[in-house]
Amino acid sequence: MKLATLRNARPDGQLVVVSADLARYVSAGRIASHLQAALDDWDQAAPALAALSAQLDAGEIAGQFFDPALAHAPLPRAYQWIDGSGYMSHLERVRSLKGSKDEELQSVRPLIYQGGSDSLSAPMDPIVIPSDDLALDFEAEAGVIIGPVPMRASREQAQAAIRLVTILNDVSLRKLVVDDLQNGFGFFHAKPSTSFAPIVITPDSLGDAWRDNRLHLPVRVEVNGTIYGQPNAGIGMHFDFADLIVEAARTRPLAAGTIIGGGTVSNPHDETLPIKRDGIGFACIAEARTAEKAKYGRARTPFLKPGDRIRVGAIGPAGQSLFGDIDQAVELLASD
Amino acid sequence: MKLATLRNARPDGQLVVVSADLARYVSAGRIASHLQAALDDWDQAAPALAALSAQLDAGEIAGQFFDPALAHAPLPRAYQWIDGSGYMSHLERVRSLKGSKDEELQSVRPLIYQGGSDSLSAPMDPIVIPSDDLALDFEAEAGVIIGPVPMRASREQAQAAIRLVTILNDVSLRKLVVDDLQNGFGFFHAKPSTSFAPIVITPDSLGDAWRDNRLHLPVRVEVNGTIYGQPNAGIGMHFDFADLIVEAARTRPLAAGTIIGGGTVSNPHDETLPIKRDGIGFACIAEARTAEKAKYGRARTPFLKPGDRIRVGAIGPAGQSLFGDIDQAVELLASD
Numbered sequence: 001m002k003l004a005t006l007r008n009a010r011p012d013g014q015l016v017v018v019s020a021d022l023a024r025y026v027s028a029g030r031i032a033s034h035l036q037a038a039l040d041d042w043d044q045a046a047p048a049l050a051a052l053s054a055q056l057d058a059g060e061i062a063g064q065f066f067d068p069a070l071a072h073a074p075l076p077r078a079y080q081w082i083d084g085s086g087y088m089s090h091l092e093r094v095r096s097l098k099g100s101k102d103e104e105l106q107s108v109r110p111l112i113y114q115g116g117s118d119s120l121s122a123p124m125d126p127i128v129i130p131s132d133d134l135a136l137d138f139e140a141e142a143g144v145i146i147g148p149v150p151m152r153a154s155r156e157q158a159q160a161a162i163r164l165v166t167i168l169n170d171v172s173l174r175k176l177v178v179d180d181l182q183n184g185f186g187f188f189h190a191k192p193s194t195s196f197a198p199i200v201i202t203p204d205s206l207g208d209a210w211r212d213n214r215l216h217l218p219v220r221v222e223v224n225g226t227i228y229g230q231p232n233a234g235i236g237m238h239f240d241f242a243d244l245i246v247e248a249a250r251t252r253p254l255a256a257g258t259i260i261g262g263g264t265v266s267n268p269h270d271e272t273l274p275i276k277r278d279g280i281g282f283a284c285i286a287e288a289r290t291a292e293k294a295k296y297g298r299a300r301t302p303f304l305k306p307g308d309r310i311r312v313g314a315i316g317p318a319g320q321s322l323f324g325d326i327d328q329a330v331e332l333l334a335s336d
Numbered sequence: 337m338k339l340a341t342l343r344n345a346r347p348d349g350q351l352v353v354v355s356a357d358l359a360r361y362v363s364a365g366r367i368a369s370h371l372q373a374a375l376d377d378w379d380q381a382a383p384a385l386a387a388l389s390a391q392l393d394a395g396e397i398a399g400q401f402f403d404p405a406l407a408h409a410p411l412p413r414a415y416q417w418i419d420g421s422g423y424m425s426h427l428e429r430v431r432s433l434k435g436s437k438d439e440e441l442q443s444v445r446p447l448i449y450q451g452g453s454d455s456l457s458a459p460m461d462p463i464v465i466p467s468d469d470l471a472l473d474f475e476a477e478a479g480v481i482i483g484p485v486p487m488r489a490s491r492e493q494a495q496a497a498i499r500l501v502t503i504l505n506d507v508s509l510r511k512l513v514v515d516d517l518q519n520g521f522g523f524f525h526a527k528p529s530t531s532f533a534p535i536v537i538t539p540d541s542l543g544d545a546w547r548d549n550r551l552h553l554p555v556r557v558e559v560n561g562t563i564y565g566q567p568n569a570g571i572g573m574h575f576d577f578a579d580l581i582v583e584a585a586r587t588r589p590l591a592a593g594t595i596i597g598g599g600t601v602s603n604p605h606d607e608t609l610p611i612k613r614d615g616i617g618f619a620c621i622a623e624a625r626t627a628e629k630a631k632y633g634r635a636r637t638p639f640l641k642p643g644d645r646i647r648v649g650a651i652g653p654a655g656q657s658l659f660g661d662i663d664q665a666v667e668l669l670a671s672d
Contacts, residue, residue, distance in 0.1 A: 010376075080452060118591035130587055152669060185522050
């Protein structure tokens with residue numbers, strides 16, 4: 001089944017069930033007022049939501065027109081957002097930019113960090129930046145929303161806790177990354193609000209696209225209407241989502257509604273931008289710049305600036321945007 | 337007014353108003369079902385809660401016996417928990433232990449990190465550790481819970497957003513601190529669930545103990561019934577809570593219900609443990625060990641082990657524990 005959160009007067013929005021083709025929705029208010037409430041009571045809520053979804057898809061419920069412009073992030077605020085780094089080729093490409101040491105490149109245990117989860121961005125919210133000299137980048141990722149996981153969980157427990165799959169943009173201010181990491185306390189200012197696609201999907205509704213705890217779909221990124229990358233999230237993901245959950249639960253339990261990001265999707269290749277329609281490309285600017293430096297001696301691709309537009313979506317077997325698109329314009333924060 | 341959250345069948349617990357002497361409580365369910373709901377609607381909720389508090393304190397409402405053993409953390413789960421480092425003497429004492437560089441000692445801008453907020457510990461919950469060789473430490477702190485703060489907020493906006501004050505224990509696994517920081521992605525495994533005192537208090541109800549955006553009270557720490565430290569949270573706090581909020585909002589807004597910690601309370605002095613009843617001592621073990629190393633050539637004070645008990649509370653003018661006590665026993669996670 002496919003779920004979304006529509007804006008209403010409340011901070012958590014309204015939970016709705018969306019038809020498989022994303023054309024129509026029906027309120028899930030009878031079952032759970034918002035997505036976190038459904039996750040808190042998943043064993044009760046999930047079967048009822050699935051039944052509603054089946055009725056909607058069978059046409060037994062007409063539903064209403066689904067407009068992604070009215071969608072919030074599926075969880076407009078979450079109790080936890082943890083981003084992992086599942087793709088080795090992303091780490092290899094960006095580690096020099098991060099001012100990080102070679103030893104950080106770990107293939108034994110995934111790197112994860114605690115992100116801010118109090119205000120997650122809707123798919124069509126602008127990306128508001130405090131100034132235009134912070135090297136604004138995107139990181140297109142697959143992510144999962146989980147149920148409760150005990151401390152020191154097994155891979156089996158981790159896998160069983162995966163409730164929903166989605167697509168996100170881990171907005172990054174590259175100029176602040178080095179500062180944040182050199183302070184020694186980790187990412188903070190370099191990672192403002194993360195943006196989410198409008199739709200979350202249960203793993204069982206993804207069919208063959210969800211297997212081995214990975215999303216096996218290309219994640220397509222466009223900048224100002226031009227294709228930038230379409231790496232496959234199922235390729236090169238050295239640490240799968242079960243690995244990331246196990247790592248996150250090493251010293252503490254994880255609560256229902258925790259969001260785990262898989263890291264910037266990244267496939268190994270030698271391309272630089274612009275890519276052809278059948279190229280792989282990149283899911284963040286930092287990687288493109290590193291590849292350009294290696295090939296041309298200097299980075300060519302600029303970071304995002306006010307007025308730019310970034311679009312991210314996972315492409316289904318029929319070419320459709322399976323989770324709906326993240327489609328954001330960059331805006332400078334208005335001065336007082 | 338004083339508020340607390342009592343356990344019920346729901347993850348957010350039940351909001352109650354507690355009498356000034358912490359003896360009695362009355363349900364605030366008519367006004368807000370839980371504390372986050374009150375924070376979401378503070379302009380409406382706060383006057384109603386204050387009126388209920390006045391009735392309770394005047395004896396117009398009998399109320400029920402308040403048992404801190406039934407209290408949750410005021411926010412059992414929060415959308416954001418940010419810990420700052422307001423006290424320079426804490427940073428000076430522990431920086432060698434953290435494997436951090438001298439340059440990290442910043443007096444210009446506070447260090448802050450993003451903590452996990454999905455499962456915050458109740459005042460009398462056990463501290464459950466996955467193994468007994470992780471150098472378990474406590475960090476006694478003052479903290480605030482805030483209303484919404486815009487990106488790039490002014491000090492005035494930050495100050496005006498402070499809704500509630502509390503006391504917390506930033507539980508730390510020292511052995512994992514160096515690993516976390518050397519990974520370059522910041523604290524994660526070294527910072528399991530943070531624990532909270534049962535009571536939150538509005539700044540105006542703290543009288544003279546709240547001024548200059550600081551809590552001017554000794555924070556008393558006892559380990560296994562022996563006094564360990566009672567540094568004053570108002571002394572040596574180089575960055576006040578408005579500074580910490582301004583810093584946290586540099587590149588992003590902060591949502592209602594964000595918790596900000598002031599950092600391990602730490603006063604400059606040359607004592608080592610054990611301290612006399614009128615000594616200052618320490619609010620974490622790491623500082624005590626550093627002082628011992630400097631004086632004796634080696635650290636004497638052990639880290640916490642299973643069976644140990646840690647008690648933390650802020651001491652009011654009449655010697656009372658103003659926010660109630662954090663009083664936790666250390667337990668080893670049961671094996672499967």
